[in-house]
Amino acid sequence: MDRTSFMAANGYVVLPSRLQQYGFTREYGMTSQTFVMATPSLAPRWDNLLFPLSWELGHIGRATYPDLSQSVLEVYKILLGQDFSQWRARTTASRLVVATWLVVALVVGVAYRGNLTASLTSPMYPPRPETAAEMVRVVERINIPPYGADWKKFYEASNSEVFQAIAKLLYIGPSMEEGLRLTTEKNHAVISSRSFLDYIINQNFTDATGKAKLYMAKTNLDTVFISYPIPHGAPYKPQLDRLLLAFVELLLTSSSVYLFSLSRPFISVLGCPFATVYQGLNKYLDAFYYVWLPPPQHILIYDFPAASHKKCSSVLPRSGMFLKWHKDLMEEVRAAMFNKQRRQEGRGDEATSDSQAKALTTAHMQGPFLFLVFGLVAAFFIFLVELVSRFLSCANR
Structure with a gap:
């Protein structure tokens, strides 16, 4: 038997299913799992121009007047600049309609232009899922690389x-790049390490202007220890643990050193007994699991609630050198992205993505055009009704 061992430079997340297959060295860090989804975009639809109109504006000036057809005809003549001084302009109904029309035109025009300018300057993006519970309600599938089989068992x-719902939607197989590409095209999500997703999104899914096609959730799905896998009962485990302990002590600052000892029958932090540690961490933890190994050792797997994630960062810090x-x-x-943008500007290219919010385009201006067409069609039918009504009244005489 060749007494050699292979140690990878990357860490391995400590999960209950993996403890049955491998032994682990002393943990030397933590990692947080989160999900990624496509960034909601503003499609250039003509009905976006209707959003600045509040529903109250549609009810202003709505009333009934005597001889409404003549009043509407009078307003139509005024719009055409004809017959403004006729006697009908002196009637109360005509004056009310004209005054109401002027007020509505002023209110609607000012409010609409102001709200439209504000919506184009600072567009309101659709709400996006930020928690695991919100994610499982909207996505069709959750992709994870091939190593996610252990995570699926953990969630099941x-x-x-929520974790059980994630397990049902979890699909194992596509690579990270393929899964993220599917996320930009379909209603999918990807689960992976937060630090890795941050890097790959900034590198491959962000344009030169800083607009990202994908976004990471603000909350974490879970936060677990990372360690190196070794065979069960490996004789060199104490030596590796001692080296990792020295390595962690060197990287962590003295003001925030929290070393978890897994070689004792209780977890200790700076020599404090486990009861003291648990009292300090219990208010931050949603779940607290123990996995016993021979000889007695504790592996701690925990989940942070979303509201206390920032609080926990000061209790369980990561390596300062790693950060x-x-x-x-x-x-x-x-x-590199900034340099890319400078090169594109030098060539005169517009560094804008397809999903980025744009200024007024032909698609946006379809709204005013349709308003104009609708008004002309309505005026035409009203004019025809008036002609038919006048013809019938003359015929009856």
């Missing part, structure tokens, strides 16, 4: 109805 074994590396990596990606 959970007592949470620094991730920050530098994101800055490099953004710098």
Whole structure:
């Protein structure tokens, strides 16, 4: 038997199903799982011009008047600039209709132009899911790379109805790039590590203006430990644990060192007994699981509630060097995007995506055109009705 071992540079999430297959070294960090969906877009539809109109405006000036047909005809003549000084303009009904029309035109015109300018300047995007419960209600499928079989078992074994719903929608198979591409085209979602998704979205699914086709949810699905997988009962586990402990102590700042000891029958943080630790963490944790291994060891798997995610960041910090590396990596990606934008501007190209909100276009201006057509058609039918009515009245005489 070849007594060699292979250790990958990437970590491995500690899950109950994986504990049956592998042994694990001391944990050296944490990772948060979240989901990604397509960013809602503003389609250039003509009915977007109707949104600034509030429903109250449609009821202003709605009333009944005597001899309404003559009043409507008078207003129509006024619109055409004809016959303004006729005696009908002196009737009360005509004056009321004219005054109401002027007020409605002023209110509707000012309110509509103001709201339309505001909606085009700062468009209101449709609401988007930000929690797991909202996601499972709207998506058709959740994609995860081939390694997600263990995650599917984890969600199926959970007592949470939301996690069980995720397990039913979870589809294992497509690669990360393929899954994200399907998310931009269909009503799908992708589950993966938050830091990895942040990198790949900024690199491959963000245009030169900074507009991303995908977005990450603000909340986490779960937060778990990461460690290195090793065979059960590996004799070199104590040596690896000692090296990882020194590595973690070196990377974490002294003001926020929280080391979890898995080699003792209780979890300790800076020498504090487990009861003290649990009292401090219980208010932040939704679930608290133990997995016993021979000899007695504790593996902690926990879920953060959405409202306390920011609070937990100070209780269970990640490696300072890792966060620094991730920050530098994101800055490099953004710098590359900025350079790409500068090159496109030099060539005179418009660096805009298809889903980005645009200014007034021909599609937007269909609204005023349809309003005009509707008004002309309505005026034409009213004019015909008036002619027929006048002809019938003359014939009866």
